[in-house]
Amino acid sequence: MRIYLDNAASTPLSDNVLEAMLPYLKNNYGNPSSAHQEGRTARAAIEKARKVVANAVKASSFEIFFTSGGTEANNTAIKCAVRDLGVQRIISSSVEHSCVLNTAHRMEAEQVEIVFVELEATGRANLDHLEHLLNDRSKKTLVSLMHANNEVGTLNPIDKIGALCKQYNAYFHTDTVQSVGHIPIDVSKLNISFLSGSAHKLHGPKGVGFLYVNKDNLIEAYIDGGGQERNLRSGTENVAGIIGLGKALELATTHLEEHRIKIEGIRTYFIQELQANFPDLLINGDYSGAYLFTILSVAFKSNLPVNMLLFKLDLKGISASGGSACHSGSVSKSRVIKTLGTPDGYHTLRFSFSHLNKKEEIDHVIAQLKEII
Ligand SMILES: Cc1ncc(COP(=O)(O)O)c(C=O)c1O
Numbered sequence: 461m462r463i464y465l466d467n468a469a470s471t472p473l474s475d476n477v478l479e480a481m482l483p484y485l486k487n488n489y490g491n492p493s494s495a496h497q498e499g500r501t502a503r504a505a506i507e508k509a510r511k512v513v514a515n516a517v518k519a520s521s522f523e524i525f526f527t528s529g530g531t532e533a534n535n536t537a538i539k540c541a542v543r544d545l546g547v548q549r550i551i552s553s554s555v556e557h558s559c560v561l562n563t564a565h566r567m568e569a570e571q572v573e574i575v576f577v578e579l580e581a582t583g584r585a586n587l588d589h590l591e592h593l594l595n596d597r598s599k600k601t602l603v604s605l606m607h608a609n610n611e612v613g614t615l616n617p618i619d620k621i622g623a624l625c626k627q628y629n630a631y632f633h634t635d636t637v638q639s640v641g642h643i644p645i646d647v648s649k650l651n652i653s654f655l656s657g658s659a660h661k662l663h664g665p666k667g668v669g670f671l672y673v674n675k676d677n678l679i680e681a682y683i684d685g686g687g688q689e690r691n692l693r694s695g696t697e698n699v700a701g702i703i704g705l706g707k708a709l710e711l712a713t714t715h716l717e718e719h720r721i722k723i724e725g726i727r728t729y730f731i732q733e734l735q736a737n738f739p740d741l742l743i744n745g746d747y748s749g750a751y752l753f754t755i756l757s758v759a760f761k762s763n764l765p766v767n768m769l770l771f772k773l774d775l776k777g778i779s780a781s782g783g784s785a786c787h788s789g790s791v792s793k794s795r796v797i798k799t800l801g802t803p804d805g806y807h808t809l810r811f812s813f814s815h816l817n818k819k820e821e822i823d824h825v826i827a828q829l830k831e832i833i
Pocket of ligand 1: 638667
């Protein structure tokens with residue numbers, strides 16, 4: 461038996477999503493740019509998926525662009541904002557996903573200034589400091605701050621950040637890869653310029669995601685070619701992937717409340733059991749205020765390093781993570797955990813849940829943790 465508690469890294473593909481995708485992997489093989497019936501069938505399915513994605517974030521269909529995932533969506537938003545919208549300064553934070561941070565740093569070669577907003581102990585952006593930074597209006601600014609942190613689950617108040625960006629005339633990009641489909645998002649009310657999402661965090665397929673671009677922000681081709689995706693991202697569309705993304709988001713938004721209650725219940729139970737069995741336990745991030753309920757990051761007092769804890773859990777059939785997926789397997793402490801700081805002798809594990817997890821699994825994980833730690 462395996463117990464999978466690494467849903468922030470990726471989620472199992474839903475049967476309904478697979479079923480929706482299969483016809484587009486086999487029988488409906490037309491190129492969506494072709495005018496014949498096979499092509500039109502593929503095109504119609506893509507546009508239906510686009511509508512679903514648009515509805516999920518209360519955008520218009522023409523504001524949704526399909527990409528190869530969250531990484532490409534974030535690259536597109538930041539690089540095109542610099543190239544096409546005249547952005548000269550990026551305000552971001554040290555706990556963003558590396559696809560945002562590394563892209564922002566690459567923009568330094570384009571003479572773009574990168575500034576980090578101060579963080580609260582939970583990893584949340586300090587809004588007073590953000591306002592202080594925005595108050596300097598000498599450079600056209602893009603604020604790039606994630607909604608839910610992928611390592612500790614802390615939520616940024618994107619409504620307030622959007623309002624500040626509006627007040628100070630800055631563009632606002634938010635990475636919602638972890639939160640979209642779990643927390644309702646309404647771009648029409650949030651003053652968001654760019655928003656990214658990814659299917660594989662939502663029981664959809666890997667290698668497909670989307671970028672919302674507010675209609676007022678006219679950006680040009682990120683990938684040049686045949687002009688697909690309204691010329692932003694050329695290349696024959698990943699038809700089955702896009703259908704899978706649409707289905708995954710449709711299911712997530714339809715069952716949002718039901719899943720939230722279930723996952724929140726599992727997370728709360730896990731916290732109670734952890735605290736009862738490991739009195740030294742520390743919880744990273746914001747675990748009682750504004751957090752994403754799918755993520756729980758905890759630090760254990762232990763002589764074993766993180767990779768050994770993960771290895772022992774894995775041997776016992778339990779999948780967790782030490783930070784984000786790209787850091788698992790590495791011995792060094794995750795960048796985000798380092799930034800937020802844990803005392804010496806503490807080691808952080810991230811457990812992340814989906815609606816497929818069960819309370820009984822938590823009992824088993826606690827019993828195994830007691831043997832390991
Ligand atoms: C917050 C966040 N942003 C972006 C990404 C990258 O998304 P993708 O795997 O679709 O490229 C991830 C994936 O781990 C993530 O957690």
